[in-house]
Amino acid sequence: MASPSYKCANRGSKCHWPQLEDEVSKWVSENRENGYIITRSKIRLYALREARKMGIREFTASPGWCTRFMKRHDFVLRRKTKIAQKLPKELEEKVTSFQTFVIKHRKANSYQLSYIGNMDETPVNFDMPSNSTVNKVGEKSTFIKTTGHEKTHFTVVLTCMATQCVCFNSFYFIKC
Numbered sequence: 001m002a003s004p005s006y007k008c009a010n011r012g013s014k015c016h017w018p019q020l021e022d023e024v025s026k027w028v029s030e031n032r033e034n035g036y037i038i039t040r041s042k043i044r045l046y047a048l049r050e051a052r053k054m055g056i057r058e059f060t061a062s063p064g065w066c067t068r069f070m071k072r073h074d075f076v077l078r079r080k081t082k083i084a085q086k087l088p089k090e091l092e093e094k095v096t097s098f099q100t101f102v103i104k105h106r107k108a109n110s111y112q113l114s115y116i117g118n119m120d121e122t123p124v125n126f127d128m129p130s131n132s133t134v135n136k137v138g139e140k141s142t143f144i145k146t147t148g149h150e151k152t153h154f155t156v157v158l159t160c161m162a163t164q165c166v167c168f169n170s171f172y173f174i175k176c
Helices: 018-033 040-053 064-074 092-109
Strands: 077-080 117-125 132-136 151-162 170-175
Touching: 018 040, 018 064, 018 117, 040 064, 064 117
Parallel strands: none
Antiparallel strands: 077 132, 117 151, 151 170
């Protein structure tokens, strides 16, 4: 039998496992109070584990369940914000000037392409916390606890030559 056309299926229904959701909500709140990052995946894994402990076998912790759970308990996904670095206004002029300088000196000194290279150093942190976490609706700031190793990093040195040859890459470990 088809449902009437003015009714929407499964809209605003109560949760099937209120005890489970209360336990998961409590766990999320406690972890957020302690500053730990909580992702949707962590919520789903914890809920699945708790459901097994409670003997609920038909619970699957689907992405849709997680969305409805977060809505029922006033949780939202918050993203860490940052200010992007702006490029200088005269960037194109500087790039063109540098290319002209390199071409001029290459011709003047008869440099081979294999003598021209580029090197770049990129720091990579050991502790890279997630950019987003679950938090209560209306929270003004999001506190995130980390391991304290955000400034401990290693530097990857990438080099290549004008002949398209990629050279050996180096790693340097630095603790700041």
